[in-house]
Amino acid sequence: MDDPLIVVVLLLVAATATAAVAVRDPVRQALVLSVLGVALALLFTVAQAPDVGLSQLAVGSALTPLLVMLSVRKVRRRQGDGKGRAP
Amino acid sequence: MNGWTLTATVALGAGVGATVWGVATGPLRRRVVAQNLSSALACPGLLLLAQGYGRPAYIDLALVLALLGPVGTLVFARLLADDLAEDPPHAWGVTFAVAGYGAVVVLVLCAVTGPGRAMVKLLVIGALLIGGNLVASRALSGGFARSRRG
Amino acid sequence: MDAQTALRGALEVLLWWAGLTVLWLVLISTVDTLEWVVGASAALVGALAARAARRAVGGR
Numbered sequence: 001m002d003d004p005l006i007v008v009v010l011l012l013v014a015a016t017a018t019a020a021v022a023v024r025d026p027v028r029q030a031l032v033l034s035v036l037g038v039a040l041a042l043l044f045t046v047a048q049a050p051d052v053g054l055s056q057l058a059v060g061s062a063l064t065p066l067l068v069m070l071s072v073r074k075v076r077r078r079q080g081d082g083k084g085r086a087p
Numbered sequence: 088m089n090g091w092t093l094t095a096t097v098a099l100g101a102g103v104g105a106t107v108w109g110v111a112t113g114p115l116r117r118r119v120v121a122q123n124l125s126s127a128l129a130c131p132g133l134l135l136l137a138q139g140y141g142r143p144a145y146i147d148l149a150l151v152l153a154l155l156g157p158v159g160t161l162v163f164a165r166l167l168a169d170d171l172a173e174d175p176p177h178a179w180g181v182t183f184a185v186a187g188y189g190a191v192v193v194l195v196l197c198a199v200t201g202p203g204r205a206m207v208k209l210l211v212i213g214a215l216l217i218g219g220n221l222v223a224s225r226a227l228s229g230g231f232a233r234s235r236r237g
Numbered sequence: 238m239d240a241q242t243a244l245r246g247a248l249e250v251l252l253w254w255a256g257l258t259v260l261w262l263v264l265i266s267t268v269d270t271l272e273w274v275v276g277a278s279a280a281l282v283g284a285l286a287a288r289a290a291r292r293a294v295g296g297r
Contacts, residue, residue: 005092008100012107019111027167031118034159035103035110035125041148042099042129045136050145057151061126062159069166144266207263 009046012039030068037061091139095132102128102188116176119163119227126156127185127220131192134212138196143205150212157219164226175229182224186217246288253284 016039020032037060044053106128109121130152137145164171193213200206257280265272 004088005096005099008096012099012103015104016107016111019107023111027170028115028118031110031122031163034122034163035107038125038129038152038156039103039107041152042103042132045133045145045148048140050142050148053148054151057148057155061152061155062162065159066162069162073166150264204263204268211260211263 006043006046009039009043013043026068026072030065030072033068034061034065037064089139091135095135095139098135098188099129099132102185103132114174115167115170116174117178119160119167119171120176120178120181120224122163123157123160123220123223123227124181124185126152126159127189127216130156130212130216131189134192134196134209138199146208146212150208150215153212153216153219157223160223161226164223171227172229176227179224179228182220186220189213189216189220249291250284250288253287254280257283257287 013036016032016036020029020036023029023032037056040060041053041057044050044056103125106121106125110118110125130149133149133152134146137143137149190213193209193216197206197209200209254277258277261276261280262268262272265276
């Protein structure tokens, strides 16, 4: 019924997902991933599944980036320690 | 397809499309600003969709996004504070333009809804959206670094 | 002095409770008695948590 809207949001999701794969740096990947979460929530909404969209928003917009960023921070800190202690 | 969903299509396609481009390319300071603006642009779109579909329950999505979008940006602002301190983003023009767009959408929907609890809910969402967006932008442009060093 | 502190604390919890109850009633779809009861209880828990959080942040 709302074909143009679904097409536009599908294109958004496709573009964001491609960007999330193409970007190499994990920090920037986390940024793209957070936008991908919002785009997926939009897709679920236009597909008339707002309950799925709600859980996608709750997980994708804040929780996934937080996990990725905390992991990156920990890995970086460990690498920094390794370099500092290396002879 | 009615006027509301048409407006939502154009706004989502242009606005969120631009933020996808901004978050996928360019320096880090532009990417964090684009990530912040993506949630601030998608939230009015969700409000327009709820009005267009004639389902007030869909407004809850916009409420959750207005609440959690700035939280996600604050995560980045906190954990990238050292990277952003050397090259802080200054995009207040775009930020205020997006906040104005959100305010216009919320006010138009308030005028359509008419006085009542639904209008108060819309105003709460608008306040969360604009306030959260401005707080997150301030944190990105050096709020965390300054508060830690100063 | 102690009574005054307790009074101030009770007043703060009451303010938080009133605000949170109003927020609950605005955000739900239909208002009935059960919603009132559930909302008022949840707002009381939230008010106590909010006061504890404010004291933990502000009392440094």
